[in-house]
Amino acid sequence: MNDIFEPLKGLLPERYLNRECLQRFRYDDILFYRLKKDLKGYPRGTVFWQGGMLHGFQRIKRILNLAEGIRRHFPGRFYLEEKMDGYNVRIKRINSRLFAFTRGGFVCPFTMDRLDELVRVEFFDRYPDYTLCGEVVGPENPYNSEPVDYIDEDIMFFAFDIKDREGRSLPLTDRYSIFRETGIQAVRRWGPYTSSDIDMIKSVITELDQQGREGVVIKSADSEIELKYVTLGSCIRDIKATAALFPELPGGFYMQRLIRILAIVDEFGIKLDEETKLTILDSLLGPMMKTIEHLRRGDQLKEFFRIRVNRKETIDALIRHLKSIGMNARVVSVERAGRHYLVTFYRIYTRGARIMRKRLTGQGFYD
Ligand code: ATP
Ligand code: MG
Secondary structure, three states: OOHHHHHHEOOEOHHHOOOOOEEEEEEOOEEEEEEOOOEOOEOOOOEEEOOEEEOOOOOOEEOOOHHHHHHHHOOOOEEEEEEOOOEEEEEEEEOOEEEEEEOOOOEOHHHHHHHHHHOOOHHHHHOOOOEEEEEEEOOOOOOOOOOOOOOOOOOEEEEEEEEOOOOOEOOHHHHHHHHHHHOOOEOOEEEEEOHHHHHHHHHHHHHHHHOOOOEEEEEEOOOOOEEEEEOHHHHHHHHHHHHHHHHHOOHHHHHHHHHHHHHHHHHHOOOOOHHHHHHHHHHHHHHHHHHHHHHHOOOOEEEEEEEEEOOHHHHHHHHHHHHHOOOEEEEEEEEEEOOEEEEEEEEEEOHHHHHHHHHHOOOOOOO
């Protein structure tokens, strides 16, 4: 065992106490250890510190066919919750201070800067041992640059889970009543339903799609089963939002979304006419073509972000944090905007861009 993992003795089996499984980092005066991969009983993103731990957020299975998926998995009652498209945050009080952890188990300096504007911190006076889990959503966040139809600027937090001291999710209805009682903004929900309500459920999905929303997470009333299902529009937006970065993304990313689209078209009896096919293809080829032109001209491959922060120090801390998770980012401008600083920065993608640029200038390669 490496010395730096000494404080975790007794918290985790000794065979896991090494750099392959764990990464140590400091935030303010606390030393944290995050789990870099799934281990038996502990998901990736689980965090440890002297005297405590926080479980990683559970993975959620996807279904491609709504009616069949529901029939197969939900013998009893269930709810639909809106699936919000942002980034996952787990908020926990440690030594009387609130910490916001990302899915990977890092403390996010940006979320920390904005935390008391995002949630009612009184939640933690009432329930000091609970972890509040939710999605930070909005066009101005440092991880997703795509526009959000229903939020003009900045970010919001929407809660969808509460974990107890042992890391177990509270029963759904307990979560719902605590959200109500503490005034925590939660994701929208519908139900309870049973599998015979499929027509009503389908119309919720259609409405969500019309509103430009991502989809739903279907949760059994006994809180045992969770499944995600997304809308047609969200698949097309995903493609459109990422196609410019195609040199960096595996081809499978796009193929998966095309398969989701086809499953929806098939189940909802949507006609895959020429216009629909062209819209889908255009969402892919349009941004890809722009990237090809950029790279051929020798430009860098960049993705722009804008965020609002309270403290100037946050900007540096965020750029360092992004670097530590393998993202190369540079600040373009910082201006005052009301009580916040409005920060523009971009991420630079070098690896895939370099390969593609060489190919565009004649390099031969095996494929
Ligand atoms: P996974 O590892 O579970 O496959 P992912 O990182 O690929 O997830 P998504 O496809 O976005 O992410 O789906 C799961 C995520 O959806 C959750 O981690 C959570 O952050 C987010 N989410 C949004 N709304 C909800 C909700 N109502 N209930 C549960 N999760 C939600
Ligand atoms: Mg998501």
